[in-house]
Amino acid sequence: MTRTEEPAITVERLHVVRGGREVIPDLSCTVPAGRVTGLLGPSGSGKSTLIRAIVGVQQVAGGSVRVLGEVAGSAALRDRVGYVTQSPSVYPGLTVGENVRFFARVLGVATDDVDRVLEVVDLTRYADTMVDRLSGGERSRVSLASALLGSPRLLVLDEPTVGLDPVLRVRLWSLFADLAGQGISLVVSSHVMDEAERCDHLLLLRDGGLLAEGAPAELLERTRTDDVEAAFLALIEPGAA
Numbered sequence: 281m282t283r284t285e286e287p288a289i290t291v292e293r294l295h296v297v298r299g300g301r302e303v304i305p306d307l308s309c310t311v312p313a314g315r316v317t318g319l320l321g322p323s324g325s326g327k328s329t330l331i332r333a334i335v336g337v338q339q340v341a342g343g344s345v346r347v348l349g350e351v352a353g354s355a356a357l358r359d360r361v362g363y364v365t366q367s368p369s370v371y372p373g374l375t376v377g378e379n380v381r382f383f384a385r386v387l388g389v390a391t392d393d394v395d396r397v398l399e400v401v402d403l404t405r406y407a408d409t410m411v412d413r414l415s416g417g418e419r420s421r422v423s424l425a426s427a428l429l430g431s432p433r434l435l436v437l438d439e440p441t442v443g444l445d446p447v448l449r450v451r452l453w454s455l456f457a458d459l460a461g462q463g464i465s466l467v468v469s470s471h472v473m474d475e476a477e478r479c480d481h482l483l484l485l486r487d488g489g490l491l492a493e494g495a496p497a498e499l500l501e502r503t504r505t506d507d508v509e510a511a512f513l514a515l516i517e518p519g520a521a
């Protein structure tokens with residue numbers, strides 16, 4: 281690991297209050313450039329809230345989030361960051377091609393980019409298929425295609441593999457690795473610990489705090505465990521490892 285690039289994201293002392301409750305009390309972490317970073321933690325640990333802060337839609341009570349050298353959410357990042365929320369935003373009554381073309385127009389991206397992104401997510405043959413005829417995994421890929429419009433440098437994906445069968449999950453993770461190979465930085469959240477092994481870098485969250493950060497192998501070594509789930513438990517209860 282000899283990369284010396286600036287991190288894609290730097291979070292410093294982030295403090296978020298939602299509904300009058302401190303959901304992220306004081307969080308600092310980094311996301312390396314050109315890698316797949318997994319944001320892992322149980323339900324309610326703050327993954328979506330951190331993602332919202334990264335894409336600049338979360339009101340924050342303190343601290344800073346810098347993305348690709350800019351303040352999170354700044355206008356300069358508009359076409360450099362792709363974001364897919366937990367519920368894929370697709371219009372079931374439109375075809376795959378129409379959906380992606382619609383987002384291209386909203387983003388001000390040339391519509392000839394649509395063919396490229398459909399190819400990347402392997403949906404070219406479904407370009408004229410109505411979205412309501414697609415499987416859950418194919419629908420997620422329509423959303424992902426829209427997030428890839430305009431060649432963003434950072435992709436932020438909130439639980440993209442939820443509800444997908446194992447074959448599709450493996451396919452999506454291999455697509456993420458390919459994108460990272462092209463120099464794109466990815467943040468992928470999941471509460472499925474066995475997906476951690478597919479990441480280059482992990483951020484383990486619990487109760488709105490960072491439990492650990494590092495490459496999967498480093499975490500296993502540090503905790504003397506064989507899988508990330510065991511590492512997570514060992515980090516919560518150090519005596520239990």
Ligand SMILES: Nc1ncnc2c1ncn2[C@@H]1O[C@H](COP(=O)(O)OP(=O)(O)OP(=O)(O)O)[C@@H](O)[C@H]1O
Binds near residue numbers: 299327328
């Ligand atoms: N709008 C809101 N108002 C108040 N509290 C909220 C709101 N949204 C989320 N929370 C709380 O903030 C905490 C973190 O939620 P968040 O959605 O970030 O977790 P998560 O790790 O993404 O969970 P999941 O895996 O279930 O999506 C939770 O305790 C949740 O109840």
